[in-house]
Amino acid sequence: MKIAVKIGRALGGGAPFATVVCLVMYAVxxxxxxxxxxxxxxxxxxxxxxxxxxxxxxxxxxxxxxxFDLSGVGVIAIANVLVxxxxxxxGFGALGSLALVLAIGLLVGTVNGVLVAFFQLQSxxxxxxxxxxxxxxxxxxxxxxxxxxxxxxxxGLTGDLAGVIPxxxxxxGGFAAAWFVFKxxxxxxxxxxTGADAQAARLSGIDLRRTxxxxxxxxxxxxxxxxxxxxxxxxxxxxxxxxxLLLFMYAAVAIGGTSLSGGKGGVFGSLVxxxxxxVLQKMLFAxxxxxxxxxxxxxIVMIFALLFGNxxxxxxxxxxxxxxx
Amino acid sequence: xxxxxxQKTLLAGAAAMLLAGAVQQSAAEEPHYKVFLDxxxxxxxxQAAAANGIxxxxxxxxxxxxxxxxxxxxxxxxxxQISDIQxxxxxxxxxxxxxxxxxxxxxxxxxxxxxxHVLVFTYDSTVTEPCAYNVSNITARYGAxxxxxxxxxxxxxxxLVINHGVAGTAVTKTYDAQALHIFSRYxxxxxxxxxxxxxxxxxxxxxxxxxxAAHPNLDAIWTVDGTxxxxxxxxxxxxxxxxxxxxxxxxGYRLMIxxxxxxxxxxxxxxxxxxxxxxxxxxxxxxxxxxxxxKPTQHNIEYPLPWVPYTDVKLCTGDRFVGGCNTFPxxxxxxxxxxxxxxxxxxPELSLTAVQExxxxxxxxxxxxxxxxxAENLPGINCENCTAPPDAMEPNxxxxxxxxx
Numbered sequence: 001m002k003i004a005v006k007i008g009r010a011l012g013g014g015a016p017f018a019t020v021v022c023l024v025m026y027a028v029x030x031x032x033x034x035x036x037x038x039x040x041x042x043x044x045x046x047x048x049x050x051x052x053x054x055x056x057x058x059x060x061x062x063x064x065x066x067x068f069d070l071s072g073v074g075v076i077a078i079a080n081v082l083v084x085x086x087x088x089x090x091g092f093g094a095l096g097s098l099a100l101v102l103a104i105g106l107l108v109g110t111v112n113g114v115l116v117a118f119f120q121l122q123s124x125x126x127x128x129x130x131x132x133x134x135x136x137x138x139x140x141x142x143x144x145x146x147x148x149x150x151x152x153x154x155x156g157l158t159g160d161l162a163g164v165i166p167x168x169x170x171x172x173g174g175f176a177a178a179w180f181v182f183k184x185x186x187x188x189x190x191x192x193x194t195g196a197d198a199q200a201a202r203l204s205g206i207d208l209r210r211t212x213x214x215x216x217x218x219x220x221x222x223x224x225x226x227x228x229x230x231x232x233x234x235x236x237x238x239x240x241x242x243x244x245l246l247l248f249m250y251a252a253v254a255i256g257g258t259s260l261s262g263g264k265g266g267v268f269g270s271l272v273x274x275x276x277x278x279v280l281q282k283m284l285f286a287x288x289x290x291x292x293x294x295x296x297x298x299x300i301v302m303i304f305a306l307l308f309g310n311x312x313x314x315x316x317x318x319x320x321x322x323x324x325x
Numbered sequence: 326x327x328x329x330x331x332q333k334t335l336l337a338g339a340a341a342m343l344l345a346g347a348v349q350q351s352a353a354e355e356p357h358y359k360v361f362l363d364x365x366x367x368x369x370x371x372q373a374a375a376a377n378g379i380x381x382x383x384x385x386x387x388x389x390x391x392x393x394x395x396x397x398x399x400x401x402x403x404x405x406q407i408s409d410i411q412x413x414x415x416x417x418x419x420x421x422x423x424x425x426x427x428x429x430x431x432x433x434x435x436x437x438x439x440x441x442h443v444l445v446f447t448y449d450s451t452v453t454e455p456c457a458y459n460v461s462n463i464t465a466r467y468g469a470x471x472x473x474x475x476x477x478x479x480x481x482x483x484x485l486v487i488n489h490g491v492a493g494t495a496v497t498k499t500y501d502a503q504a505l506h507i508f509s510r511y512x513x514x515x516x517x518x519x520x521x522x523x524x525x526x527x528x529x530x531x532x533x534x535x536x537x538a539a540h541p542n543l544d545a546i547w548t549v550d551g552t553x554x555x556x557x558x559x560x561x562x563x564x565x566x567x568x569x570x571x572x573x574x575x576x577g578y579r580l581m582i583x584x585x586x587x588x589x590x591x592x593x594x595x596x597x598x599x600x601x602x603x604x605x606x607x608x609x610x611x612x613x614x615x616x617x618x619x620k621p622t623q624h625n626i627e628y629p630l631p632w633v634p635y636t637d638v639k640l641c642t643g644d645r646f647v648g649g650c651n652t653f654p655x656x657x658x659x660x661x662x663x664x665x666x667x668x669x670x671x672x673p674e675l676s677l678t679a680v681q682e683x684x685x686x687x688x689x690x691x692x693x694x695x696x697x698x699x700a701e702n703l704p705g706i707n708c709e710n711c712t713a714p715p716d717a718m719e720p721n722x723x724x725x726x727x728x729x730x
Binding site: 033035036041044045048051052138139143144145146147154158230233234235236237238239240241243244245248278281282285286288294295 | 395397398400401402403404405407408409411412413415416426427428429430431432433491492493494495497498705
């Protein structure tokens, strides 16, 4: 029992349940569509999931710190059009454009963080502002879909290493590993503490403003990288292509077991949450669910994932206290 | 006991599978095609009319027997559309008809589909991937033609509002550039206001109302869609002096521009823009290519631009567009019904119920298409690294009037 709880804790909140759901759904999908088990099929699913996963990972950090952030889709849009306009032969190349978009992400994250942590603006309102501004900037950079993403990015990040290991898997694995290290650092602990109970955190010596600022900055970096991956997957720029992601990012975070009121959950769960939303679409297709029913099932599965996640964590709660004794 | 039941179920399942296999084999003697429609979103009159027309054709003989047809709604998320196209290819699609959410972002997945010998068609919106077929009227110069028509009606002078549509789309960029090119040629045309009406009637009505308050002498409104809402704003705020207007083809709008009482108050309307019938038309072209009846030499195919100035509105008596009629009488359809959902010449198989409910017209049979017309190149719209014809910004349906001195 002790070990199970430990594993559960290591994965963070509702994540174990979400992982099981994701694997079961993938099994159903694979049973109906055998290509799901080929390297090609697996790579496709991972590529479909990776943008949402990384975007939701960034969002999770802000939500854990007890704030909201809507600017993600704006940063993704800017990153996408920048990669499409600067990564080509006449631009800065693959690494140069990566550095550029990360810098932009960091900048937008810093603006968000300063507005929320230092000027005490409501995060929801402040980040609506930055989101709209970012989408405007994206339209200025690229007024209509177009541009070209360097082949190094487009084929390099969406293929397989040695034909066996999907690059997207390495990236997602890297994010998960970084998270398990990060959550134990003093900043990681401070983010949890700030989101769980800001007053208690302040009394125990945590600098709330610095913590919130750091959460927004890290989130900005994640959004920028998500935009970079979106460019790799689509091979071009489109200033409007990311706007539909916003709700899915929040859905991925919630399904992954992170409490939208802060302090509970984790990035790993959001990565899995993004996986669930991606595999769900594949599974419903494989089951032959067509048209409007897809949306209905999407909604129902999301509600069930949330419900069961809640039940699992409320069952695990008393157990954990027992172990703690 | 439990084991026994399980084994029985397994046996029954195996038998059912064998049976299904046998049935499939006998069905395989007829030509049989797996065809998918990937639409973007529903709940929008335009999208629904296009999808219904396609569904009705897929159920019209002989396609009702030959085609296994399925509709998938990808919503507005391009990642989802990419995922769905991958799934369609994996499911053994022979042909996929797409309403593409982006002219460029689907190119990679479309290339994957083409590599698996899947026929990929788009309708209305286009993609720049050369292996896909685009069926659209985006190349038919709506922006230049409608702007020139308005200038001619206005005698080359007047105060004008531009209702842009949706920002960041290829359609908006193309049509806006054409229209501004024409308007800027006539110094008497003054653009007093512009806004993004998002192809939406409510947004457009609000936008025009605001501008009208500041510019009470407004003479004209140029739109791509949201036309009915734009005109409603003038009817509400300035009912005795109407405007010259160009845009969509809602039935209520066509009835208004044909009304002599409104014309006496100055209403001069043009009904044009993209029609939902481009969807079913693209389906027919795709099926002719799939069945080997048609071998297009180019991949960009133009759907003729709907073009009904107020003088050409003609009421229909039945529920089909026959004998050159193009509008339904009041009460027959809701005012926002889009008349360009039907096309009497290219899609005689479709009736009103077909595009409203997606059901085949009783007794109809798929007719052979008249000759198709290839579209011009438009860089970033239907091709990459290509050049547009030198006169791409000029009207080709309307003769320009000289610039007034």
